[in-house]
Amino acid sequence: MSDRSQFRAVGLKTTLPRLKVMEILENSGERHMTAEDVYKEMLNLKEEIGLGTVYRVLNQFEQAGLVERNNFESGSSVFEIKSDSHHDHLVCMKCGVVEEFFDPSIEAQQEKVAKMAGFQIAGHSLSIYGFCSDCQE
């Protein structure tokens, strides 16, 4: 479906800033961008936008379930288009590259752990920090 109809579906007006932010998230090589990243890319593309609008729009997209926020220990949130399938992350502490993975047995064990503790799971965040193959030694 088009961004236009996506927006309509979640009750957000179709505006140029929203279209542009979504377009950047979809087309930029980076799958995990900070608000600042999006803003700078916007300027690159000669688009006018306020940084505050980028933050506001990203929050709305998150609320609406269109994007996902992740907090790697970098000080600022990163956003990515929300896909139908869940995944967790491997983060390189040198070059910053982020790899995604999904491990069914880890997911299953989390359920068990939560049940054991009497917790009703709403979500989880698993980030493995280390050095990617290009950044060792």
Place this chain on the structure above:
Amino acid sequence: MSDRSQFRAVGLKTTLPRLKVMEILENSGERHMTAEDVYKEMLNLKEEIGLGTVYRVLNQFEQAGLVERNNFESGSSVFEIKSDSHHDHLVCMKCGVVEEFFDPSIEAQQEKVAKMAGFQIAGHSLSIYGFCSDCQE
């Protein structure tokens, strides 16, 4: 060993602020405190200290391996005395209670995932968010 000798072992002078911060981390019921939490508790106990000093000292303790920092998605870091054994966390999204767990099979799977991706693991952060047994319905 005493805090005094712990400090000496990592090259930190034994000062009143450091002793007090460590004491609060050891004796407060809360196992996961923000810098602000520590600061307020300090004031409760009628101790003079600057908030900046709390931040500084907590960072030094972290650097020295005496305390551990965790970033639950709350906006501010929480600190706890570093224990010899690693653990991960279950965080209640309503009352904020934090439970700790250790699951060997999850730990082992993480190693496999990292190996598969060519990553050399340095650490990881797993937080399960949900509702504790007291906060459901």
Place this chain on the structure above:
DNA sequence: ATCATAATGATAATCATTATCATCACCATT
């Protein structure tokens, strides 16, 4: 085309945290 309403952007404000720096306290040495 009109118009109520939602959205934008410039700006100020907030929040957590860190940097500065003059003063002070710890502790090895005398």
Place this chain on the structure above:
DNA sequence: AATGGTGATGATAATGATTATCATTATGAT
């Protein structure tokens, strides 16, 4: 025990990320 060099402290200002405000503007239903 007194001294002195160096590390530590606390008041304050600064920073970085993010959010709030609000007058102006754009959207979309009519």
